[in-house]
Amino acid sequence: MLFAQDAVQLQNPLLETGFTASEIQELLSISDLPTPSPNSGLEGSNSNSNSNSNRVIYSVDERKRRRMISNRESARRSRWRKKKHLENLTVQVNQLEIQNRELKKRLGSVLGQCHVLWRENDRLTTEYLGLQARHSDLCQALLVMHDMSLLRIFD
Structure with a gap:
């Protein structure tokens, strides 16, 4: 099981979470997690060499927390x-x-x-x-x- 401190960078967090780039930036700023750089593939990069290093995999608890934040905002x-x-x-x-x-x-x-x-x-x-x-x-x-x-x- 992965925890927030064991986060792995993935190429495109937009596809995994369904959030826009600005929503991800806002959520990350709230949670004090490292913020992906603007060149981290949020726009759909075709780079295969770094495909797993730019995306973040979050734990089940982290996804629940993010979804809860999103639901509260909604x-x-x-x-x-x-x-x-x-x-x-x-x-x-x-x-x-x-x-x-x-x-x-x-x-x-x-x-x-x-x-x-x-x-x-x-x-x-x-x-x-x-x-x-x-x-x-x-x-x-x-x-x-x-x-x-x-x-x-x-x-």
Whole structure:
């Protein structure tokens, strides 16, 4: 079994761990292990003579620890994204509540104007009916007067 102090350099740790070069650098800086040099084959070197000397084989415990660190970081990013999403939703709720209040206010104003216009329409309808009745009475009076004037002419 290999331990952290017995680490063997391999050519391409990216393929073994699934980490990017910057993630490996960060993990190594946290764990105080020797950091691979930039020319250690992280970009996929074809050198076969040094194939085993540039890659690091880690113990099972070390891989578990690295995976745990990676999972914690992933969980932290996930919590951060969830928090940002919740903040965005909260802002959206606040904006929609403001918009809803404004729309309710406008609706109340329009309904108030509508009520005023209904009352005015009722008043004008009543006035129209009164004027129509008066007009009818005047027409009847005019006919009566006309009939009387015709009777005088023939008398």
